[in-house]
Amino acid sequence: KAGVTQTPRYLIKTRGQQVTLSCSPISGHRSVSWYQQTPGQGLQFLFEYFSETQRNKGNFPGRFSGRQFSNSRSEMNVSTLELGDSALYLCASSSTPTSYNEQFFGPGTRLTVL
């Protein structure tokens, strides 16, 4: 069974631009969560989607948004990029939305904002 895939793996953008990251969950998984990982803040929860509906949202500004499609693939978008948005963005999928189930993580997208 293929794992969680994230595209692209690396991205370089400049301040003010916008970016879209993609995540394909494990086949059959309907829950997708997104995290931002930085050396200073560690792993911070962005949002979770289940069956195309946002279930939970972390404490991030409105510049960060996401969506999930009917095939469970998910995208997250960051508009008006800031230097502080440079981070590793991780996507995780699970079979159900409950937090006591194992989440399977993708390798992440490394975003650098110049």
Place this chain on the structure above:
Amino acid sequence: AQSVTQLGSHVSVSEGALVLLRCNYSSSVPPYLFWYVQYPNQGLQLLLKYTTGATLVKGINGFEAEFKKSETSFHLTKPSAHMSDAAEYFCAVSDSGNTPLVFGKGTRLSVIA
């Protein structure tokens, strides 16, 4: 709101020595507790989890953790470190099945030959 504190951002052990990574949590209700490992340039992988039942939890690669409610701790141990254990380890807590995981800041484990 729940929170996680991992004591020591970097732990170094000799190959064959005991590994002990500390995790303390804060939760107003019985928590669900997890340990994840992250190898360089990879995502996180679940090592073990505690939801209910036996407080000593065994995971993959010889790791185990014990849930101690009185100490609000969930420390990760392995009797004998191997070079391949070098990675970053994250403790995480959820206070219900419907709330997102909250991760600690992580502990980088180095194994010295």
